[in-house]
Amino acid sequence: MPTSVIAIERQSGCGALVSGVDLASAGPREVDLMRKALFDHGVLFFRDQTLTQAQHIALAEQFAPIDINRFFPADADYPQIAKVEKTQEQTSNIGGGWHTDHSYDAEPAMGSILVARQLPDKGGDTLFADMYGAFDSLDDALKARLKTMRAVHSTAQVFGAAGAYAGTDQQALSGSRDLPETIHPVIIRHPGSGKPVLYVNPAFTTRFEGMTREESLPLLQQLFVAAIDPARVTTFKWKPGSVAIWDNRASWHFAKNDYHGQYRLMHRITMSGCALEAA
Template sequence: MTELVRHLTLDTLTLTPLTPTIGAEVGGIDLSQPATPSQVRAIRQALLDWKVLFFRDQDIDTDQHLAFARNFGELEVHPFAPQKPGYPEVLAITHNRENRGRENTWHSDVTWRLEPSLGSILRAIELPPVGGDTLFADMYAAYEGLCDEVKARVDDAVAIHDFAHFRTGMRKRGMTEEQIEDFNARYPMVEHPVIRTHPETGRRCIYVNAAFTQHIVGWDADESAAMLKHLYAQAAIPEYQCRFRWEPGSIAFWDNRASQHYAASDYWPAVRRMERVTIVGDRPR
């Protein structure tokens, strides 16, 4: 890999790619200070280019986390996940001896929404002594790696997405069927294209995931299951991935429209505490 590829400069920022197509560490910015318009433009372009950006040694609080995220759009409130007290836009994600990590499935966030997120910004609060890395997959590359026959079959297909595993959790917590029906009415199952066109880059990418996709509309159940299994497996190909080792002060910002991620849950019974802020997106096309 040439020096040019290993260390790039964009505006006042430095970018150090982790792999040839996905993941870059960003230097030359202090996120405790308000980002300038030129920095925001540079970060947005870098996000489009690299799908996930990593910031090291950032000593920021919750308000600064929110302020940085608001540079990129409106923030969403997750209806099911635990929130940080006093901050409805902040997901408080804690795993420990009593609560094992469960985000260890390749997925794109909140695809059960009619307008899934543009992206998320995740901040490390407390980390295990070892383990707890997050992996990211380039879903452009995953699509481009499909054979022409598979592309022809899925290019115009649509699939149903649902918050099924959250519903299961509601029942385990004793929520009544009437309460669950209220959530069903507010967040009905939605249809999204199996292959999405990114609204900013115009590139095509796989947009089904094992966490939320239920089936391909109009397909035989067995054919749908077989195709989805094949598409899900593309995210697990190492050539399409990068892996991030968290440290105190680390932050990750990923494009939810062009990537999937997997939080390795290999650190139990140690504690891993993170806070996530999510930016509202658009309806997939």
């Protein structure tokens, strides 16, 4: 039986476009190839897919066990699937600031598979930024210093009782469910590729270990600015049938909120990761 030719085409900025794979029927050969590409490029983009919810789950389980997000509403029939939804009436969206998912966990999720279910006529793009490139862009002295540092991550700024969603029409995501803080190295060795990656993000990283937030902010801001250099950012324009698979250790993402009055629904399955070691 002929096997399809899988093409992996690096996109400018961040990520790679994958063609020649039907995600609904992908098996171990395709998943191994995609996993390697995911670890190298940080995010993979797919077009013209036809994943049912059950196939979405089956695909994710081939990558890693599913990690159910504790804040997002789940699909009514499939608790493994989180709904990333903005209704016609809502003005706030989910993920509308630069972040990487689950860095507040001791074993942060490896990544997610996001499937477009209902899209606005225009707008609602997702931006992705390359954290390998962010690390590489720093000067040698700063790289050496950061490799000795660790940072504190917390849900409080986003999901906390006084966090970003509190008092908005995405209020259902927030509450007094702040989890204990977690500490990760600032520069991690990517568990899949072995390469050094910058692992702090504006949503969940609150400060450096041993420093106050005030003391931490100048350097954190410097890293955040480097991380979103337009040269290392890609804008993914969703179409019906589009899918993105991202690696939370190697990329950040940002869901644009520029489609008020229109409905947008994405299905997200999050895949488990592991504890992170310093590079």
